[in-house]
Amino acid sequence: MLAPYACQPEASRGRLHPEHMSTFRSPFQRDRDRIIHSSAFRRLKHKTQVFVEHEGDYYRTRLTHTIEVAQVARTIAGQLGLNTDLAEAVALAHDLGHPPFGHTGEDALALLMQPYGGFDHNAQALRIVTRLERHYADFDGLNLTWETLEGIAKHNGPVTGPHASGSHAVGSGPLPYALAEVNGLWDLDLGTFASAEAQVAAVADDVAYNHHDLHDGLRAGLFTEADLMELPVTGPAFAEVDRLWPGLDPARRRHEALRRVFGVMVEDVIAVARGRLTASNPQSVEEIRAMDGPIIRFSKPLYQNLKAIKSFLFTRMYRAPPVLVERSRVTAVVNDLFPLFLSQPGLLPADWQGDIAQAFASNDAKTALARVVLDYVAGMTDRFALQEHARLMGEGH
Template identity: 50%
Template structure:
């Protein structure tokens, strides 16, 4: 007898009972739906645990209160679940996509990914969404009967294309992939499990994508202020933030800085979530989707920011790019991270036996391109601390 609770969902919500299934068939669980099982498998994975020791952006300044990939992921999952609940979607699928969306990020945040992509330029590049797919379908080696986590097709689709389709209806790459191309692994796996790369992901996966935008914008403000990279008054250059600061000042005059930072961060999240609700409800009312397939074939996202709030976010991102991501205190950290990753890549390409097993043996058994991909898998899986330690061991002062 099943003890899985059921709730009334919108007709366009994903239904775990109607899942397209898993690559390797499994008997159903009497206590968990398909998407709940996927969520649990991600949480218990090695790649998920490693997120605790990977930086969120690339800041490694003194102090232990800045966000890691894991804390960011938990914040994204909370927001994604809240969005899904408000829109009567499947909360488990939204949360699952959010929990898995950053599994493929390399050590040292965007700095590590940028240089690893450059190192892999001759071998197909490095893309964190493709790396996430590699992790959950190939690199996690935990189960007796298969590699990977054997997740549902709907979860895999969400992890690969939560930011939108990869292919146009005519089969060509969408604008995001026109220059860099689509990962060979995604295309290879698509031949095994149809990920419907020309369609939009579920509304639940779209919730996870918007939750990611909300979380990292709000919390980069928080981390930047706490790190002293800019002051609250500097944010008055961003109209959206200036209005919130004025609101806080009127309600709480003379508020001490730590409380001011928190009040600002929570208001940013609240306003963005409210905007997504309003815009998404309007889009859904206009579309009148009667099934998940209608969402997939809508031709545009149904979960979205309003045009006004999207413009606000572009101004905020420009501010953060200049005042945080390219701050003089951050650039040396960024450059050192790139030096470590590029140095380790060169070293392991030439001496794959220095990688821990089974990575060394796997690399030695491959051709040049295959060896490079094994090295990239190995480095991408490293935590920041482990990568720095390996650099000290193998690169010495050069690392």
Template identity: 55%
Template sequence: MSSTTDPRSIPYGVGLPAPFACRPEQTRGRLYDEADSPTRSPFQRDRDRIIHSAAFRRLQYKTQVFVYHEGENYRTRLTHSLEVSQIARSVSRMLGLNEDLAEALALAHDLGHTPFGHAGEDALEEVLHEFGGFDHNAQSLRIVTRLERRYISFDGLNLTWETLEGLVKHNGPLTGPLAQGKERPLPRAIAEYAELHDLGLDSYASAEAQVASLADDIAYNNHDLDDGLRAGLFSIRDLDDLPLVGPLFHQVRADFPDAEPSLYIHEVVRRMIGIMILDLTEETRRRIAEFRPACADDVRHLGRPLVAFSEEMRANDAALRGFLFTHMYRHFSVNRMTSKGRRVVKELFRLMWAEPECLPPEWHRLTDGEGTPRTARVVGDYIAGMTDLFALDEHRRMFDLQEKP
């Protein structure tokens, strides 16, 4: 296959495995040895363990943008993760990749998020700064390797090497010359785990992990656009000058002049997702034809992402992200709620760190005294696992003198 090969002629995809796909029979295994399942592949078991975890269930009541009580029709971390997994499976099927691994990574990618979205993460990063800070990707790793307790033989979920690698490296290498954001130190949780189990932090992750990462971009940009319009944070008219989005709304209105306005939104989001998926697969096939990876490790050591949008789509995506940042994520009504979320997280942390005896017994047992680094990390783990609802209720129990403890 030469660099001039028509990407559409690549003889795999839609059920035919690519030579550079991760193969379950070639997995690098798990940290703790386990017998193979007679009915499921290693990556299918990873997916199932993630779905059955307590951390995954809690995503139902964790903020995407809107806090849980602001409306039942807005996305949560759980519905977002399901939407990402659907896109990741579709793209993986088109490219001949392992759908089960891509799905497992899509379902696990937000496990480490705090209550109140990025506001909660920022608050924990601030109060934990002198104790190694807080990073939601690192927290996802802590959850699946340590904090989930469902098995007698080990803590965590004992996922395969390929799933753990993709979980921490889906945005690219974390160390070495190819790492992005070198000014920021490697999150402590990832560094500590890497000493025990080498995840190859200086290389790219598998093609499946790269697909899951860009499926995340497709899902949250399009669905935040949907939620923002329905919440009235901006109007369709505000989108007129936005590349791709504005022309699509004009086209849909021309195609369906008598449709209900709410259906315009559904139709535009549906078309945008399709356009972005098609662009992603075509650009990735172009790169496959150019670089000709022969195995999964070729993808890891390519020196650049194999799975990518075209340059034009990256510009469109950045424009939409910039619009949402200004008109949605920084809208005054969203700011007010995120401000409350930050205060709740900080106040809970400071009280429980100073008075760890206020923690539930199973968490208090893990601490080693008031105001210590170990206690700070335990309190951080406890708060990070809270849902929006539980955090608000816990804050009320701790600070409202009229509330029962």
């Protein structure tokens, strides 16, 4: 039984292109399945989380991160009486728009695309699921439900208006062109909060990367367990493990401590959400959307503690000297490939030449061409981008 404030499948606003209902799957289950079977989802296997994909078999990629986010989202959504299928669908789609080399690649493409409308990975995810996946006979994209598209667009908070928040918010500024195109076809109510299911997916993202970045940073030798003993949340977790199992094997000690960190985050979110839902007593998803703040979030004390952990990770991991060297190298790869394809679009594969021809026929051919090149480069995996760079620019470039 779903809570009254959950997204009810039978009350979905539907799909942009009407379809017959499935006989055995809800609309949100179909969305989830289409995302999993998409080409963009498969490419996440070879896209960076923090470390470039080929650097080690045990580090997280975008795919393993996404699966972890979906698992957390289902757990939290289930405990709160929300629609677990919708929460999972949004979680599975939330990183589809990431380019190769993670945030480093995104930063490089954002600068390159400044003259042509910019680049935002969240907006690019919408472009992928509404235009770039081309497998179905009746439509481009995956023809996802309105609720899933809404969740992708604003799981981090409203994009526009007085409550605009999160890294993808524009407030009163112009929308990213990819988001503007989708919103022009189907109003996603960008000034309101998303459903509680989409908010769960956003918090699950935080839970997953806070946990696995600690694990990956330890494995990479960028910091030690002794460093984590000095931090909130992680320090008490290690202390508890040492009390319960003194002298435990180091690898088991690490796992036991970090699974406790994971549990602290999940339990905090569930407890805070239950309290806020009880106090506000929403009777529909529309009441969730109309609130002046998110209903799903960490408690203030834990949020402050997680800020301290993120600050530590920023200094010791995301800006660690070996990571900075790799950031510089892969930024150069993107900075070489994008202008090369822009000046010589004939280098793009044959199945992209139709898009190139449409770009040249448009009123602003240069911008249209840049956006096609962006779609191609942003869709690359780390491995393919490095291979193409070596092939087109030469190994010693």
